[in-house]
Amino acid sequence: MKLILLALGFSFLGVISNVSALRSRTKRELAPGLHTLGIRDAGGSYCQQRDSCCPGRDDACTVPYLDTICYCDLFCNRTVSDCCPDFWGFCLGISPPENVGTVCIKHGQNYPNGATYQENCNRCTCTPDGNWRCEQNPCLINTRVIDAVNQGSYGWKAGNYSQFWGMTLEDGIQYRLGTTKPPPSVMNMNELHVNMNSDVLPTFFNAADKWPGMIHEPLDQGNCAGSWAFSTAAVASDRLSIQSMGHMTPALSPQNLLSCDTKNQHGCRGGRVDGAWWYLRRRGIVTEDCYPFVGQNINGPHAPCMMHSRSMGRGKRQATNSCPNPYASSNEIYQSTPAYRLASSEKEIMKEIFENGPVQAIMEVHEDFFVYKSGIYRHTPVMAGESERYRRHGTHSVRVIGYVKGVIF
Ligand SMILES: *[C@@H]1O[C@H](CO)[C@@H](O)[C@H](O)[C@H]1NC(C)=O
C-alpha cells in the first residue's frame, strides 16, 4: 500500500486520503497530532537537520522530537498534523498553519495548546489560537461578593472559606443546604405562643453558658445536602440533655435519619424537617457514636438503613440491630416529644431559647450566605445587577442556640 502511495505522489493526495480512510487505521493515524498537543518547540530545526522531505506518506520519514517523533512526509500535513515544526517552512516553503507553534502564556511561562489550569471553580484551557478559554460558572466563593459586602455597610462581614473554594454556586445550592421548602402542612402548624410574662430577658444569651455540657458541638455536613437531618438531630440532642437535666446527653445521629427516614425524604439530597421530627418521635434514632456520619456519594445509591427499631409498648421502642459502629457502647433508641412551631416573633423565640433551649429555624439563603463570616446576616443586593445564574437561593435549616440584643444566632 505504501509503495502505491509513493508512486501516486503529490497531486493525488486527495484521493490518497480517501483510500487510506478505507483501510483499518494505523497507530499513526489514531495518534493525536502534535498540533493538538501543542508544538512546544516552534522555532526548532528538524526536517532541516534531517536534510530531506518525503513525498506522500512515509512512516519512516521522522525526526526525534522532544519525547516523541515528528514527520517530514507530506502525509503529515493533515488536519490533525504531526509535522515537524519546520516542515512547512523547510519542505513546502510556506508559513505554517495559523495555530502551529502558538502557545498560551501564564505568569511568563509558555503552555501548549490543551494545557489547563483551575481558576477557583472554573477550568481554563489553552486554545489553538493561543488564548486561555475559561469556563464561566458562578463560583460559590466569589471575590466580588466578598469585596462588595465588606465595602458596604450591611451589618455583616464576608470571608473566604477554603473548603468552598473551587465549588460552583450551583454545587453549593445543591450539596451544602438540603432542606425542602416547608410545605403548607408545616406553615399551617399551629403556633405555640410563649407566655410572655414580665421577666426581662438578658440582652445576650448563649445556651451553652446556661446548660454547660448539654449543647452539642455542631457536626460538619460536608457535601451532604442533609441540613434537615443535621439541624433536627442537633436540636433534639440538646433538648433531650436539657430536659433530662444532664442525665442523658446523647449526640443523636443525623446518619440514622439520612439513611432510615426515607419516606418522602431524600437523604443527602434534601428533606423535610417535619418528616424528621415525625421519625424522631415515632421511630426514634440512636447516637452519632452508634451510627456515625458516612455521608453519601451524591450521585450514587442511598447508604442503606442499618438501624431498625420495634415497639416495646407504651410508645417506647428498642433497636433490633447492633450499632453500625462495632465499638459503640449502646444502641439505645431515643425518641422525642412532638415538635411545635413558634410564632415568628423575635421576643417569643428569644424567650423560648432562654427557657427551653435551642430551636430549629428554616431559612432562605442566597448566594451571599456562603461567604458569611460574622455579624447579622441579611441577604444583600450586591449581585442584584447580575444574571439569574449569579442570584441563586435555597432552603437551609439550622439550630439556633442564642441571641444578642434581639438578634438570634
Ligand atoms: C498543508 O496544509 C495546509 C493547512 O491545512 C494547507 O493550507 C496546504 O494547502 C497543505 N499543503 C499541501 C501541499 O497539501
Ligand SMILES: *[C@@H]1O[C@H](CO)[C@@H](O)[C@H](O)[C@H]1NC(C)=O
Ligand atoms: C480563598 O481560599 C483559597 C483556598 O485556601 C485560596 O486559594 C484563595 O486564593 C482564597 N481566595 C481569596 C479571594 O482570598
